[in-house]
Amino acid sequence: MVKITETSLRDGHQSLIATRLKTSEILDIVEKMDQVGYHALEVWGGATFDSCLRFLDEDPWERLREIKKRVKNTKLQMLLRGQNLLGYKHYPDDIVELFVKKSIENGIDIIRIFDALNDIRNLKTAVDATKKYGGHCQIAISYTTSEVHTIDYYVNLSVEIEKMGADSICIKDMAGVLLPMDAYNLVSQLKEKITVPIELHTHQTSGTGGMTYLKAIEAGVDIIDTAISPFSGGTSQPATESLYYSLLNTKYDTKLNGEVLNDITEYFTKIRNDYLKSGLLNPKALMTNPNILKYQVPGGMLSNLMSQLEKQGSFDKYEDVLKEVPRVRAELGYPPLVTPISQMVGTQAVMNVMTNERYKVIPQEIKDYVKGLYGKAPVEVSMEIRERIIGNEKVITYRPADDLLPMYKEIKEKYKDLAKNDEDLLSCALFPQVAVDFITKRDKIEVIEEDEIIEFNLLMA
Numbered sequence: 001m002v003k004i005t006e007t008s009l010r011d012g013h014q015s016l017i018a019t020r021l022k023t024s025e026i027l028d029i030v031e032k033m034d035q036v037g038y039h040a041l042e043v044w045g046g047a048t049f050d051s052c053l054r055f056l057d058e059d060p061w062e063r064l065r066e067i068k069k070r071v072k073n074t075k076l077q078m079l080l081r082g083q084n085l086l087g088y089k090h091y092p093d094d095i096v097e098l099f100v101k102k103s104i105e106n107g108i109d110i111i112r113i114f115d116a117l118n119d120i121r122n123l124k125t126a127v128d129a130t131k132k133y134g135g136h137c138q139i140a141i142s143y144t145t146s147e148v149h150t151i152d153y154y155v156n157l158s159v160e161i162e163k164m165g166a167d168s169i170c171i172k173d174m175a176g177v178l179l180p181m182d183a184y185n186l187v188s189q190l191k192e193k194i195t196v197p198i199e200l201h202t203h204q205t206s207g208t209g210g211m212t213y214l215k216a217i218e219a220g221v222d223i224i225d226t227a228i229s230p231f232s233g234g235t236s237q238p239a240t241e242s243l244y245y246s247l248l249n250t251k252y253d254t255k256l257n258g259e260v261l262n263d264i265t266e267y268f269t270k271i272r273n274d275y276l277k278s279g280l281l282n283p284k285a286l287m288t289n290p291n292i293l294k295y296q297v298p299g300g301m302l303s304n305l306m307s308q309l310e311k312q313g314s315f316d317k318y319e320d321v322l323k324e325v326p327r328v329r330a331e332l333g334y335p336p337l338v339t340p341i342s343q344m345v346g347t348q349a350v351m352n353v354m355t356n357e358r359y360k361v362i363p364q365e366i367k368d369y370v371k372g373l374y375g376k377a378p379v380e381v382s383m384e385i386r387e388r389i390i391g392n393e394k395v396i397t398y399r400p401a402d403d404l405l406p407m408y409k410e411i412k413e414k415y416k417d418l419a420k421n422d423e424d425l426l427s428c429a430l431f432p433q434v435a436v437d438f439i440t441k442r443d444k445i446e447v448i449e450e451d452e453i454i455e456f457n458l459l460m461a
């Protein structure tokens, strides 16, 4: 039997409609989703959290609690960027531990933890906290291809992370570049060396996702990530129903309830069509794009680059930028192109092309990366590039968060008039500007409502 993690409530809408599913759209169907027999529902992560506060005027914690109230049988899963939590920089250990604790308290069962650079030092605090507070700790390896990212590299890394205490291991192919035969070989070797369950996460961007899943299944993968069809395909995951039917009545049968699945398809089809009509779902996102295999660039990054260049009226430079990306990446020691590194490499590539001089303009984040402030690069950055980017500034060799002092007391004081609880505090710590705006607005609305009730009561009296 192959288990299914349904991603539509996190990666599915993140990949296709810029993470704009509203809590109400989720809550209306989530009880039904609980009856399908999924292994887990992926419901929370960096973009979902950010988008709630920034665009939807919703409290991400409230969303999680409301989902938890309605989902009794299925585990709830979130994606966590290790020491970066849901943000783009390292947080001190006390904040990481508190965030993990509160995520579990508010309803998360499985925490998928990854580090963009596969630097396991950046995973440790989140892993230990997940285990301390009783969560299922899934550690993900960020899959990418390069001359150093061989199958041996990933097998050795997986052995390390199993030793760290992973309850399961995920191959996180965030760019959708894991090809079917490579998946077969990788999963086969992992099954020989690893005892905990193996999960595979890929994207359908290049059109290979379904084949990759099938080969991984033949090699013995335990769990795969799929999205209900209206939120599948293109830059999202392969469709849940496609895998369900492909495996039906075989030894890999997913044991999902096909009838309930049907109802869910119907529900999301209507929502998908509405987003198509409003333009939030760009049909381009649904198109097969084998170029990501050619350029080894994740789909999300491709669309970011496109819109960045469109805005600057330089769309004619698109191909040049795409060629520049792998060059910058190689010079920076082959970091996997995942948030936040993908944005950083993309921006550097754009600047290199736009200014007609490589590394003439260098974003601070790239300098920090070269200084080791994000962790250890898979391959050491060459002396020449290093000097070009940071001159003779020092490179650190210890865990970046070792430099960070505990922050809880400080933010508690800073937000004492605003934050009602630790959840609010964490929102403010992670997304200061948007969370402060959101909480101010939220509590103001509540005050007005209370006033109205008082007036109403007076009238009645």
Ligand code: CO
Residues within 6 Å of the ligand: 011, 173, 174, 201, 202, 203
């Ligand atoms: Co993904």
